[in-house]
Amino acid sequence: MKIWNFLKRLNARGPAATAFFALILGFIIGALVIIATTAVVLNAWRHVFSSPTAIFSALKVTFDNVGAAYRAIFIGAVGSPSAYSHSITTGQGWTNTIDPLSETLTYATPLAIASIAVCIAFRTGIFNIGANGQAILGGIAGAWAGSMVHLPTALHIPFTLILGVLGGALGGLIPGVLKAYAGAHEVIVTLMLNYIIAFFLLYVTLSTALQQPGQANDISRTIDGSAVLPPIFGTGSGLRVSYGLFIAAAVVLFGWWFLNRSTLGFDFRITGANPHAARAAGINARRVIIFVFLISGGLAGLAGEVQMASTTHFVDGGFLIGSAGVGFTAITVALLGRNEPMGIVWGSLLFAALNVGGRTMQASTGIPLDLAAIIQSIVVLFVASPVLVKEIFRLHTTTEAVQLATKGWGQ
Amino acid sequence: MKKTRVLVTRVFFVTTITGMRVELRGVTKRFGSFTANNQISLTVEPGQIHCLLGENGAGKSTLMNILFGMLHAEEGEIVIDGQAVRFADSGEAVRRGIGMVHQHFMLVPVFTVAENVVLGFEPTKSLGRVNHRAANDMIHELSSRFGLDVDPDALVENLSVGLQQRVEILKALSHDAELLILDEPTAVLTPQEIESLMAIMRSLASAGKSILFITHKLKEVQAVGDVITVIRHGEVVGSVPATTSEADLATLMVGRDVSFSVTKEVVEAGPAVLSLRDVVIRDDRGISVVNGVSLDVNGGQIMAIAGVQGNGQTELVEAIAGLRHVESGTITLGGRDITNKTPRQILDAGLGHVPEDRQRDGLVLSMSIEDNLVLNTAHFRPFAKGWSRNLPAVSSNAADLVERFDVRTTSITADVGSLSGGNQQKVIVARELSRPLTCFMAAQPTRGLDVGSIEYVHRQIVEQRNQGLGVLIVSSELDEVLSLGDRVAVMFSGQVVGVVDPQVGRETIGLMMAGAKPE
Numbered sequence: 004m005k006i007w008n009f010l011k012r013l014n015a016r017g018p019a020a021t022a023f024f025a026l027i028l029g030f031i032i033g034a035l036v037i038i039a040t041t042a043v044v045l046n047a048w049r050h051v052f053s054s055p056t057a058i059f060s061a062l063k064v065t066f067d068n069v070g071a072a073y074r075a076i077f078i079g080a081v082g083s084p085s086a087y088s089h090s091i092t093t094g095q096g097w098t099n100t101i102d103p104l105s106e107t108l109t110y111a112t113p114l115a116i117a118s119i120a121v122c123i124a125f126r127t128g129i130f131n132i133g134a135n136g137q138a139i140l141g142g143i144a145g146a147w148a149g150s151m152v153h154l155p156t157a158l159h160i161p162f163t164l165i166l167g168v169l170g171g172a173l174g175g176l177i178p179g180v181l182k183a184y185a186g187a188h189e190v191i192v193t194l195m196l197n198y199i200i201a202f203f204l205l206y207v208t209l210s211t212a213l214q215q216p217g218q219a220n221d222i223s224r225t226i227d228g229s230a231v232l233p234p235i236f237g238t239g240s241g242l243r244v245s246y247g248l249f250i251a252a253a254v255v256l257f258g259w260w261f262l263n264r265s266t267l268g269f270d271f272r273i274t275g276a277n278p279h280a281a282r283a284a285g286i287n288a289r290r291v292i293i294f295v296f297l298i299s300g301g302l303a304g305l306a307g308e309v310q311m312a313s314t315t316h317f318v319d320g321g322f323l324i325g326s327a328g329v330g331f332t333a334i335t336v337a338l339l340g341r342n343e344p345m346g347i348v349w350g351s352l353l354f355a356a357l358n359v360g361g362r363t364m365q366a367s368t369g370i371p372l373d374l375a376a377i378i379q380s381i382v383v384l385f386v387a388s389p390v391l392v393k394e395i396f397r398l399h400t401t402t403e404a405v406q407l408a409t410k411g412w413g414q
Numbered sequence: 415m416k417k418t419r420v421l422v423t424r425v426f427f428v429t430t431i432t433g434m435r436v437e438l439r440g441v442t443k444r445f446g447s448f449t450a451n452n453q454i455s456l457t458v459e460p461g462q463i464h465c466l467l468g469e470n471g472a473g474k475s476t477l478m479n480i481l482f483g484m485l486h487a488e489e490g491e492i493v494i495d496g497q498a499v500r501f502a503d504s505g506e507a508v509r510r511g512i513g514m515v516h517q518h519f520m521l522v523p524v525f526t527v528a529e530n531v532v533l534g535f536e537p538t539k540s541l542g543r544v545n546h547r548a549a550n551d552m553i554h555e556l557s558s559r560f561g562l563d564v565d566p567d568a569l570v571e572n573l574s575v576g577l578q579q580r581v582e583i584l585k586a587l588s589h590d591a592e593l594l595i596l597d598e599p600t601a602v603l604t605p606q607e608i609e610s611l612m613a614i615m616r617s618l619a620s621a622g623k624s625i626l627f628i629t630h631k632l633k634e635v636q637a638v639g640d641v642i643t644v645i646r647h648g649e650v651v652g653s654v655p656a657t658t659s660e661a662d663l664a665t666l667m668v669g670r671d672v673s674f675s676v677t678k679e680v681v682e683a684g685p686a687v688l689s690l691r692d693v694v695i696r697d698d699r700g701i702s703v704v705n706g707v708s709l710d711v712n713g714g715q716i717m718a719i720a721g722v723q724g725n726g727q728t729e730l731v732e733a734i735a736g737l738r739h740v741e742s743g744t745i746t747l748g749g750r751d752i753t754n755k756t757p758r759q760i761l762d763a764g765l766g767h768v769p770e771d772r773q774r775d776g777l778v779l780s781m782s783i784e785d786n787l788v789l790n791t792a793h794f795r796p797f798a799k800g801w802s803r804n805l806p807a808v809s810s811n812a813a814d815l816v817e818r819f820d821v822r823t824t825s826i827t828a829d830v831g832s833l834s835g836g837n838q839q840k841v842i843v844a845r846e847l848s849r850p851l852t853c854f855m856a857a858q859p860t861r862g863l864d865v866g867s868i869e870y871v872h873r874q875i876v877e878q879r880n881q882g883l884g885v886l887i888v889s890s891e892l893d894e895v896l897s898l899g900d901r902v903a904v905m906f907s908g909q910v911v912g913v914v915d916p917q918v919g920r921e922t923i924g925l926m927m928a929g930a931k932p933e
Contacts, residue, residue, distance in 0.1 A: 127755065217630035260802075264802055264803050264805070265801050265802060266792055266793050266798045266802070266803055267801065267803060269785070269792050269803060270792070270793075272778075272781070273778055273781070273789065276778045276779075276780050276781060277774070277777070277778045279774045279775050280774070280776060280777060280778050280789065281778075282737060282757060282762075282775075282776055283735065283737060283757060283767065283769055283775040283776065283790075284757070284789040285756070285757045285759075285760075285762075285790050286758075287642075287756065287758065287759045288497030345569070
């Protein structure tokens, strides 16, 4: 009973607690998947039928396997505790110790930026599924600005960043104008534009001056050193986490300020919450739609630019395509973060940690990376359906009123 | 094959039944402290068209949801053929022979008429295949018997609204409905479609079906009804025969008893601040609902528009606020032409607007009281500094207005949706009156409010008029119109029948509301 009371109090703290439960649930179900798909574990359980005492060894095998998998995720994403203690006591080997953390932050950087982009659109009632395409455009624009224009570092980095924003904003402007002036549904337009932009990426990397000279493959020129977002700990350190991290932090701050403190963001939120009231309050719906796509697209473009300028330094035909589609993951992360910038920070870190740690798990235990995706999906599933989570943990705060099919009275 | 036969016999069974007597006895329904239905009793005889007449928010829909099993009454009972029943859900109501045609249809657009009608109860052939032939036969049978002409193979999305409604009626009939509830069925129809709906209703009634017809339109009630029950503020105010005159019905609907009075000082009316000239407006269906309205609202004067709902008042208010296109004519506010200007331009020209549907157009329920109090002023000083909102100014504005307008709340950061209807309305009134205004326009300013809030809102309106502001009130409460208005304009079928002094009395105004010109 004490546990229930504790959970109840936690739940009363709101969305963060729900997300925490969802994470626990994700790990529990992930464990079941490991059990069901690992031959060693299944075999151990099979023996239980012949000799009941085998249950202890079966349990041990289970815990060993599940534990190894989750330990690998943790070590891969954050680092191993023994390495930390070694570095703290001896002052040696910091680079190796924090390398997993550096990788997690590297992965989280563009993800957080793109998630803020998606979140601002969400809060305006607009479903920008095209963030990925806009990010690709941002990457292309950045690659162009970084490789075809030559400037000193102090100018070159801002220039490529701005070009990245403009590229994404252009990608957002198309569905924005189509929705504002022709009433086209943004989901369809942005979704389809993703395909067009993916092929545009192939065209740019194969058939224009941006293609790497002397290359027949779909790969762009490499950006100048002056346009690269340098690693925070220096190029020689081998740690990839770049100054893009600070850009992401600035974008999160901007997102918070924009939604909660700016007049335009106020208009956006009114429009998202009640378009009728927005109209009556004199808010120009067209202007809001155009602006939200410019801002959301611009930030998505920045995410692509940061990804390109801090890790690959060029774009190729596979840039942000398929499972690397940061703009698609961003939709999930925005949902997970409940469209609050701070929630998005935690959401991107979690997703990054699971992905980066999942790779370590795959390498050291042979359990496929897909397990990380399973855990991520379950977390999102449960965050998006908080009622279900409350039901499973029996966290009824009050008797929830039944939705009534009334018209005229109540809400 | 077997299922088909069952279905056909079911259809034949309908013809042998001789109707059903449905009685509501003392039905009471409360939502929190609000009583939506208070001791409502009415009886629908077999083959009778029983009209339920009342303004929006009078409690008609709540009552019908109770009868259809979607809501449960706190007190009272439903009696069918002398037997008390309790419906756990609408499925049980359907099984007891009650059918409901909702205002918003529940059809699958890409299915055919036949598929929609049999949906969920499909006659099947072997291997679970839908027997389209049997479904079509059934629809032919039903439609020929009740004069409901509709092609069973037509796709629903290709049908006009009127025909879609027939499909809904067919659906109810296919479930052996003996009592059909039609919830504002004419609201979405063109005049021709209304005519044919009425013909259908008559033929259904002559076949022994009972109909509960919900509407707020007097003409329709007289054309088709046998008995008319008028509901106001959740209570039955009268059950009268269909021969009752429109003027009497109108007075019944909008109220007889004086429930409030306002003391007003005499103020000299100033020049016109809001002028309408030959304004013509079409509704969403493209039908012209305001046909050449000319009206002047003077400073220091309350112009009250009276009329039974649905005579163009709603659209007129929307057009003045810039929310609906003006087909022709001009609207000037403080000497500036605001015809078809954007809502922003009209707000800036000095129009205060309290919309009819406050939760839809006036507030963002999920936002705080302080945010709602600057909904249309957030871009101006002192609430904005450059691109940033000045939140301290927003908060102090809210603290001030909540105090001045007596908004009952625990905190200015609480969601406006957590307030009672009366306090929500006070938030809107406070916001609109806190801006510099030329003219203040309020549609149904006290609908659904408790007595205390009504009085408060009225006092505020009169105070503004005393300070020289022009005020335009649209209300379907006759008492409100008579006690507030310095002048009363009566609207009927899209036109101002006349502008009179409220002293002429409620008889005259009742007649005007039914279309009679004042002498």
